[in-house]
Amino acid sequence: MKHSTLLALALSTVFLAACGGGGGSSSPPDTPGATTDLTLSGTAATGMAIAGAIITAKCQTGTGTGTTITNGSYSLVVTGGKLPCVLQITNPADGSKLHTVAIGSGSAAVANITPLTEMLVARVLRNEPAVFFAAFDAAVAANTVTTAAVNAAQTDVGMVLSSTVDTSTLVNFIATPLKAATPDNLSGGDAQDKMLDALRVKINAAQLTQVVSALATTLDTATIKQVVATLTAAPPTAHAGTAQSVVTGTVVTLDSSASAADVGRALTHAWTLTSKPAGSSATLVSPTSAKPTFTADVAGTYVATVIVNDGTINSSAAAVSITASVVNAGPIANAGVAQNVVVGSVVTLDGSVGRSRYAE
Numbered sequence: 001m002k003h004s005t006l007l008a009l010a011l012s013t014v015f016l017a018a019c020g021g022g023g024g025s026s027s028p029p030d031t032p033g034a035t036t037d038l039t040l041s042g043t044a045a046t047g048m049a050i051a052g053a054i055i056t057a058k059c060q061t062g063t064g065t066g067t068t069i070t071n072g073s074y075s076l077v078v079t080g081g082k083l084p085c086v087l088q089i090t091n092p093a094d095g096s097k098l099h100t101v102a103i104g105s106g107s108a109a110v111a112n113i114t115p116l117t118e119m120l121v122a123r124v125l126r127n128e129p130a131v132f133f134a135a136f137d138a139a140v141a142a143n144t145v146t147t148a149a150v151n152a153a154q155t156d157v158g159m160v161l162s163s164t165v166d167t168s169t170l171v172n173f174i175a176t177p178l179k180a181a182t183p184d185n186l187s188g189g190d191a192q193d194k195m196l197d198a199l200r201v202k203i204n205a206a207q208l209t210q211v212v213s214a215l216a217t218t219l220d221t222a223t224i225k226q227v228v229a230t231l232t233a234a235p236p237t238a239h240a241g242t243a244q245s246v247v248t249g250t251v252v253t254l255d256s257s258a259s260a261a262d263v264g265r266a267l268t269h270a271w272t273l274t275s276k277p278a279g280s281s282a283t284l285v286s287p288t289s290a291k292p293t294f295t296a297d298v299a300g301t302y303v304a305t306v307i308v309n310d311g312t313i314n315s316s317a318a319a320v321s322i323t324a325s326v327v328n329a330g331p332i333a334n335a336g337v338a339q340n341v342v343v344g345s346v347v348t349l350d351g352s353v354g355r356s357r358y359a360e
Contacts, residue, residue, distance in 0.1 A: 038081025
């Protein structure tokens with residue numbers, strides 16, 4: 001009887017072991033069907049660290065949240081997470097959103113969040129990042145966010161920015177370690193952070209939205225590059241020439257030919273006679289040329305203003321003044337009458353009867 005009991009116990013133990021029972025630990029990570037936690041980390045910056053911001057990750061499997069610290073870095077865990085992931089950060093300073101992606105096949109990935117990654121994500125997804133994130137589809141993400149797609153997108157973004165900011169030294173927009181400047185250490189950013197500074201000078205938040213939209217919706221990179229060039233072009237500068245003093249009745253020639261625009265941009269000119277003396281009937285001849293004219297028909301001050309346009313945007317107005325006066329005829333001298341005096345006499349001369357021609 002004793003032997004029968006021992007045999008039954010032994011058989012039950014083998015059965016439990018075969019079925020995975022017995023209350024032991026979970027399968028090791030490399031066992032098929034096993035789940036592990038996914039750790040995502042990186043730095044969020046725009047040329048300045050984004051501190052105190054909530055980051056949300058949506059992955060092929062699982063979601064997670066984290067918060068950036070003072071230097072913009074973050075670390076978050078997605079329980080049972082599986083790559084790829086799309087991440088979104090909301091900047092507490094202005095409410096704007098930036099996105100990035102995390103790719104690979106391991107249990108950890110680095111994913112910086114910058115305006116460069118925002119552009120890259122738009123190119124990978126061929127969709128507005130915020131729109132895709134709001135309606136996240138894990139299956140679509142798994143098929144779309146691949147290493148090959150990310151590499152191709154980085155090439156495209158680098159190309160469209162090539163005349164604006166040189167990104168060729170940045171090997172990986174997403175995973176290259178990033179040290180951002182902070183309010184307490186404005187010069188503490190690394191080369192990548194300084195690149196973001198340069199980008200921020202060229203492309204502001206509103207313009208970034210337009211570039212991202214173009215990357216998401218336009219196939220041809222040359223067309224997108226032209227969009228960027230138009231957005232980042234310096235506004236033209238109007239020059240109205242130097243002040244003039246003329247005689248009434250003179251035909252005055254204005255000159256805005258020294259106005260300037262970016263290379264390759266042709267200027268148009270728009271002149272206005274904004275002020276003239278009372279009683280003047282002066283009007284501009286050829287006011288859309290660089291050198292219009294008018295006749296200063298009345299004494300006084302005339303003010304002319306010019307605005308130039310480079311085909312995209314107007315310049316600020318520039319003004320010039322023209323002062324007109326009547327002919328300045330010389331005065332008439334009178335030395336007085338001839339005198340006959342005795343030698344030794346004191347002679348008094350008198351020019352007091354001289355007069356200006358205006359007194360006539």
